[in-house]
Amino acid sequence: MMTNPGPNGRKKGIQSFEESIPFIKEIKFTYGEWFVGYETRKITFKGEDLFLDVDYSCFNQNGAKPFTQKFPGKKKVFLEALTSLHIGEWEERYDNWNVLDGYSWSLEICFSNGHKAVEKGGSNDHPLNFDDFYQLVKLEDKDSMK
Numbered sequence: 210m211m212t213n214p215g216p217n218g219r220k221k222g223i224q225s226f227e228e229s230i231p232f233i234k235e236i237k238f239t240y241g242e243w244f245v246g247y248e249t250r251k252i253t254f255k256g257e258d259l260f261l262d263v264d265y266s267c268f269n270q271n272g273a274k275p276f277t278q279k280f281p282g283k284k285k286v287f288l289e290a291l292t293s294l295h296i297g298e299w300e301e302r303y304d305n306w307n308v309l310d311g312y313s314w315s316l317e318i319c320f321s322n323g324h325k326a327v328e329k330g331g332s333n334d335h336p337l338n339f340d341d342f343y344q345l346v347k348l349e350d351k352d353s354m355k
Contacts, residue, residue, distance in 0.1 A: 222297070223297040226296070229320050230292055232320045232322035232324065234319055235251060237315075237316070238315070238316050240313075242312045248263065250263050258279060263276050296329070301330075303330075303331030304334055308332075311332065312332070312333060314330060314331055314335065
C-alpha cells in the first residue's frame with residue numbers, strides 16, 4: 210500500500226529531483242494511441258551532447274522508420290528548459306477514465322547520481338504544461354511527432 214508522503218515529504222522529493230537534474234543520463238518518453246501506435250523517444254546525455262533514438266510500435270501507420278541522431282543544442286540549454294517545466298511537481302499519474310480509446314503517455318527520467326528513476330504517466334489527461342514538455346522533445350516543426 211502506498212502512503213502519502215505529506216507536504217514536507219513531497220517538498221523534499223521535488224527538491225531532490227531538482228537538485229538531480231544536472232545528473233540526468235536518459236529521458237524516455239512514450240506517447241500514442243492504441244489504434245494509431247506509439248512513438249518512443251529516448252534522449253541520452255553524453256558529455257555536453259544529446260542523442261535521440263526514436264522508435265515506433267508495430268502499429269505505426271504513418272510509415273515512419275526508427276532513427277538515431279544527435280539532438281540539436283547542448284545539454285545545458287536543454288536542462289535549463291527542462292528545469293523550467295518543474296516536472297518534479299507533476300503528479301505520478303494523470304488519468305481520465307471518462308474517455309475511451311484516447312492517448313496515453315509515459316515518462317521515465319534516469320540519473321547518474323543514484324537518484325531513483327522518476328516515472329510519470331497518464332491516459333487521456335496530462336499536467337498543465339505538458340505541451341511545453343512535448344515541444345521540448347521534438348526536433349523541429351516538421352518533426353513527425355504530432
